Amino acid sequence: xxxxxxxxxxxxxxxxxxxxxxxxxxxxxxxxxxxxxxxxxxxxxxxxxxxxxxxxxxxxxxxxxxxxxxxxxxxxxxxxxxxxxxxxxxxxxxxxxxxxxxxxxxxxxxxxxxxxxxxxxxxxxxxxxxxxxxxxxxxxxxxxxxxxxxxxxxxxxxxxxxxxxxxxxxxxxxxxxxxxxxxxxxxxxxxxxxxxxxxxxxxxxxxxxxxxxxxxxxxxxxxxxxxxxxxxxxxxxxxxxxxxxxxxxxxxxxxxxxxxxxxxxxxxxxxxxxxxxxxxxxxxxxxxxxxxxxxxxxxxxxxxxxxxxxxxxxxxxxxxxxxxxxxxxxxxxxxxxxxxxxxxxxxxxxxxxxxxxxxxxxxxxxxxxxxxxxxxxxxxxxxxxxxxxxxxxxxxxxxxxxxxxxxxxxxxxxxxxxxxxxxxxxxxxxxxxxxxxxxxxxxxxxx
Amino acid sequence: xxxxxxxxxxxxxxxxxxxxxxxxxxxxxxxxxxxxxxxxxxxxxxxxxxxxxxxxxxxxxxxxxxxxxxxxxxxxxxxxxxxxxxxxxxxxxxxxxxxxxxxxxxxxxxxxxxxxxxxxxxxxxxxxxxxxxxxxxxxxxxxxxxxxxxxxxxxxxxxxxxxxxxxxxxxxxxxxxxxxxxxxxxxxxxxxxxxxxxxxxxxxxxxxxxxxxxxxxxxxxxxxxxxxxxxxxxxxxxxxxxxxxxxxxxxxxxxxxxxxxxxxxxxxxxxxxxxxxxxxxxxxxxxxxxxxxxxxxxxxxxxxxxxxxxxxxxxxxxxxxxxxxxxxxxxxxxxxxxxxxxxxxxxxxxxxxxxxxxxxxxxxxxxxxxxxxxxxxxxxxxxxxxxxxxxxxxxxxxxxxxxxxxxxxxxxxxxxxxxxxxxxxxxxxxxxxxxxxxxxxxxxxxxxxxxxxxxxxxxxxxxxxxxxxxxxxxxxxxxxxxxxxxxxxxxxxxxxxxxxxxxxxxxxxxxxxxxxxxxxxxxxxx
Numbered sequence: 001x002x003x004x005x006x007x008x009x010x011x012x013x014x015x016x017x018x019x020x021x022x023x024x025x026x027x028x029x030x031x032x033x034x035x036x037x038x039x040x041x042x043x044x045x046x047x048x049x050x051x052x053x054x055x056x057x058x059x060x061x062x063x064x065x066x067x068x069x070x071x072x073x074x075x076x077x078x079x080x081x082x083x084x085x086x087x088x089x090x091x092x093x094x095x096x097x098x099x100x101x102x103x104x105x106x107x108x109x110x111x112x113x114x115x116x117x118x119x120x121x122x123x124x125x126x127x128x129x130x131x132x133x134x135x136x137x138x139x140x141x142x143x144x145x146x147x148x149x150x151x152x153x154x155x156x157x158x159x160x161x162x163x164x165x166x167x168x169x170x171x172x173x174x175x176x177x178x179x180x181x182x183x184x185x186x187x188x189x190x191x192x193x194x195x196x197x198x199x200x201x202x203x204x205x206x207x208x209x210x211x212x213x214x215x216x217x218x219x220x221x222x223x224x225x226x227x228x229x230x231x232x233x234x235x236x237x238x239x240x241x242x243x244x245x246x247x248x249x250x251x252x253x254x255x256x257x258x259x260x261x262x263x264x265x266x267x268x269x270x271x272x273x274x275x276x277x278x279x280x281x282x283x284x285x286x287x288x289x290x291x292x293x294x295x296x297x298x299x300x301x302x303x304x305x306x307x308x309x310x311x312x313x314x315x316x317x318x319x320x321x322x323x324x325x326x327x328x329x330x331x332x333x334x335x336x337x338x339x340x341x342x343x344x345x346x347x348x349x350x351x352x353x354x355x356x357x358x359x360x361x362x363x364x365x366x367x368x369x370x371x372x373x374x375x376x377x378x379x380x381x382x383x384x385x386x387x388x389x390x391x392x393x394x395x396x397x398x399x400x401x402x403x404x405x406x407x408x409x410x411x412x413x414x415x416x417x418x419x420x421x422x423x424x425x426x427x428x429x430x431x432x433x434x435x436x437x438x439x440x441x442x443x444x445x446x447x
Numbered sequence: 448x449x450x451x452x453x454x455x456x457x458x459x460x461x462x463x464x465x466x467x468x469x470x471x472x473x474x475x476x477x478x479x480x481x482x483x484x485x486x487x488x489x490x491x492x493x494x495x496x497x498x499x500x501x502x503x504x505x506x507x508x509x510x511x512x513x514x515x516x517x518x519x520x521x522x523x524x525x526x527x528x529x530x531x532x533x534x535x536x537x538x539x540x541x542x543x544x545x546x547x548x549x550x551x552x553x554x555x556x557x558x559x560x561x562x563x564x565x566x567x568x569x570x571x572x573x574x575x576x577x578x579x580x581x582x583x584x585x586x587x588x589x590x591x592x593x594x595x596x597x598x599x600x601x602x603x604x605x606x607x608x609x610x611x612x613x614x615x616x617x618x619x620x621x622x623x624x625x626x627x628x629x630x631x632x633x634x635x636x637x638x639x640x641x642x643x644x645x646x647x648x649x650x651x652x653x654x655x656x657x658x659x660x661x662x663x664x665x666x667x668x669x670x671x672x673x674x675x676x677x678x679x680x681x682x683x684x685x686x687x688x689x690x691x692x693x694x695x696x697x698x699x700x701x702x703x704x705x706x707x708x709x710x711x712x713x714x715x716x717x718x719x720x721x722x723x724x725x726x727x728x729x730x731x732x733x734x735x736x737x738x739x740x741x742x743x744x745x746x747x748x749x750x751x752x753x754x755x756x757x758x759x760x761x762x763x764x765x766x767x768x769x770x771x772x773x774x775x776x777x778x779x780x781x782x783x784x785x786x787x788x789x790x791x792x793x794x795x796x797x798x799x800x801x802x803x804x805x806x807x808x809x810x811x812x813x814x815x816x817x818x819x820x821x822x823x824x825x826x827x828x829x830x831x832x833x834x835x836x837x838x839x840x841x842x843x844x845x846x847x848x849x850x851x852x853x854x855x856x857x858x859x860x861x862x863x864x865x866x867x868x869x870x871x872x873x874x875x876x877x878x879x880x881x882x883x884x885x886x887x888x889x890x891x892x893x894x895x896x897x898x899x900x901x902x903x904x905x906x907x908x909x910x911x912x913x914x915x916x917x918x919x920x921x922x923x924x925x926x927x928x929x930x931x932x933x934x935x936x937x938x939x940x941x942x943x944x945x946x947x948x949x950x951x952x953x954x955x956x957x958x959x960x961x962x963x964x965x966x967x968x969x970x971x972x973x
Binding site for chain 1 (some may be wrong): 451465480483484488489491492493494496498499502503504505506507510512514516517525526528529532533534535536539540544549551552554559562564566567568569571573574575577578580581582595606607608609610613614618621622641642645648649650651652654655692693694697698716721723726729730738740746747748749750752753754768783784786787794795796798799800801803808809811814815816817818819820822823826827830831832834835837838839856857861880883888889896905908910911912917945946948950952953955956959960961962963
């Protein structure tokens with residue numbers, strides 16, 4: 001087997017050195033009756049050629065986003081990732097290193113995490129950010145639990161503009177962790193009065209910016225209303241590129257900001273791995289989940305970085321930890337940091353402007369298709385359209401015409417027949433004029 | 448002096464051994480590298496994009512006006528910055544990485560290539576299921592492999608890492624109890640457990656009750672029986688455990704747990720020791736997470752991403768979270784909502800999408816490559832290598848659970864304590880840091896917590912005998928120096944040859960600097 005360096009002679013020598021006769025003597029603690037007498041019923045060792053063929057066959061049965069006009073979003077976005085990003089994250093020293101528990105020989109990863117935390121703090125307009133979470137949705141659930149710890153209250157209000165799967169993740173954690181969630185009705189028009197739902201028992205209100213339906217609202221009034229009642233404002237961003245064009249949540253009074261960072265540096269990957277961004281105010285840092293890299297000096301006085309404030313974490317605090325999170329999204333965070341460094345502020349702003357312009361153009365084109373209306377007054381690179389009939393059927397028909405035309409809201413809100421004619425449509429910098437024209441034409445043909 | 452016809456010397460002169468101080472602070476190939484904030488600026492970029500056409504803004508008047516402060520670099524500058532940083536990292540590809548419990552085995556590059564196929568890496572979780580049947584088939588195949596290897600009837604692929612898998616398994620357990628109207632609120636966790644176990648239990652509102660281990664490092668059925676009661680919802684037990692030992696009373700423990708109406712959660716972080724040798728399902732386990740980034744070799748990436756699928760017993764299978772796969776004629780369906788779940792009673796949802804596809808494909812590629820025989824051989828080689836290290840060091844270093852002669856076999860990792868360092872002036876930390884100067888990543892230290900000055904060594908199956916022998920030789924040299932050497936500075940001042948000397952963790956925690964700030968702001972803040 002090409003991955004196993006020991007040969008039979010080595011194994012015999014090693015058994016002799018150990019002083020046992022057979023390998024199973026080392027498994028003596030396994031109850032004998034339970035030791036498998038035969039191999040599991042699976043294929044035997046296969047060559048690289050064979051395996052590549054088999055996985056290749058599975059891959060070929062999927063429609064790759066890059067092969068068709070593609071407008072799917074709702075929390076994961078197809079952006080162009082520069083070739084150098086993927087090259088750098090495959091450097092052995094990054095790819096095959098562990099969590100940096102030995103800082104003297106992992107300064108590479110630690111400095112990257114420090115840069116990542118700094119970029120995330122700047123982008124969100126917050127004081128501090130952690131070294132990453134699994135993804136945006138789990139970061140959202142953790143943010144609610146953090147708000148409970150800070151406010152010593154147990155009731156969260158979720159805006160109807162929150163991605164429904166984020167809501168489900170947060171509700172799952174709350175349900176079994178003994179806290180309460182009030183989820184507001186789906187808000188495709190962006191008109192809900194979330195502030196009115198905050199009372200003296202509310203620990204936090206969770207608002208998505210832009211909302212899952214695409215609309216953008218000033219969060220300042222909600223922040224003020226929350227703070228007046230002693231509650232926190234948690235802002236969820238599922239498309240971080242938007243923060244290149246929009247005011248930061250920090251500027252508008254957010255207390256915790258969580259984002260799905262996939263858009264920067266990371267591919268679609270059918271839903272994961274992604275990278276959760278988690279940022280907050282300085283005064284809440286000790287209630288934060290996840291790892292943190294911090295600056296310090298070494299014994300010779302040189303600047304260096306270490307994992308710090310670990311008294312919040314499970315390996316030190318065990319049942320008193322702020323979260324059970326351990327392994328997170330290190331390599332995806334690295335990809336984010338490299339891509340963000342390549343962009344820089346100038347590139348990010350340009351990228352955001354391009355996304356917005358493409359989406360504006362698409363909205364105009366689709367609005368002209370008979371029977372279609374665009375619901376949004378405001379949006380960044382994603383908006384909601386209303387179609388005659390079932391949106392899910394329209395999407396399937398579009399797929400048959402080789403257009404991946406967005407996400408039917410019914411996929412996210414299956415129990416809400418009133419929303420069954422809505423489609424979330426995203427357009428990023430990857431879409432060409434031809435793509436958008438093809439989408440509009442295909443839609444027109446179908447309807 | 449020997450020289451060529453151009454006058455270039457072709458043989459070295461004599462050298463003195465003293466180090467020089469360089470103008471740059473660099474030491475040959477080891478460069479001092481500033482932060483991007485110190486070398487980049489907000490106007491610079493490494494990405495050429497077309498300018499956006501003029502369009503009426505639909506941002507609702509919320510355009511960002513103030514500067515963000517994100518520095519940019521051109522592509523060559525970016526390459527150099529991150530390549531230089533990468534060279535400050537230790538990695539499996541550059542050396543033996545004996546981190547116990549972390550399983551730093553070889554990461555085959557075919558796995559990386561497969562993860563980047565367009566039909567795998569470039570598909571969206573919410574595009575129509577009719578357009579991703581190959582991807583769902585891949586998940587189904589992985590699920591089949593995991594169930595076959597564990598002897599369990601169901602698996603949830605959703606969890607994003609080991610600790611997330613613990614959460615998944617324990618939520619299924621909680622849901623199963625709730626379905627029976629049971630309000631049990633205690634979870635038993637041995638002291639030797641990973642910190643994630645008690646953290647997970649507490650995260651869900653359970654009270655954690657510790658169970659002591661026996662003098663031999665394992666948990667007895669008797670101790671479990673004594674701790675069980677009508678308030679106990681589950682036990683969380685790691686097997687093989689964090690001392691590197693197989694829990695020999697595990698079958699009786701499972702029986703006792705079930706008789707008391709509780710469930711058995713197994714932390715599968717160490718499953719890599721027993722793949723193809725024994726099936727958790729045959730031992731009476733109800734739920735176990737599998738760290739694909741350990742056992743099935745998806746790269747650790749400096750701290751993730753991982754993946755932590757959870758296998759479930761028949762009793763817990765109905766409670767598996769959304770989404771899950773169901774066969775629908777010749778099609779595969781990802782069931783994403785409760786309304787479509789049929790008889791199943793999913794406890795909820797753990798993540799927005801379908802889990803870690805990028806890790807599934809890598810793990811499946813690993814499994815297909817190894818095959819059943821190769822996976823069993825890998826487990827055997829991992830156990831053999833750990834025991835070889837144990838047998839080669841037992842005369843110099845002390846094992847807390849090695850038995851009177853130090854001959855008790857371990858599984859895939861061998862545990863030493865620091866009693867052999869008593870009165871040497873050298874601590875476990877010193878010893879570990881001295882390994883760095885010898886070119887090795889230290890072993891896991893001070894874990895498990897039940898052993899004083901623990902040193903947990905896991906060589907994995909990826910090392911050749913020559914590599915193991917060199918490692919053993921190095922540790923024997925260091926152990927002898929620690930015990931008998933006159934100059935202990937090789938330990939107490941180590942590492943001396945790494946990119947950094949020991950770092951001040953106390954300062955980092957007392958004066959937290961968690962992000963870059965411009966020099967002026969920094970001065971004002973201090």
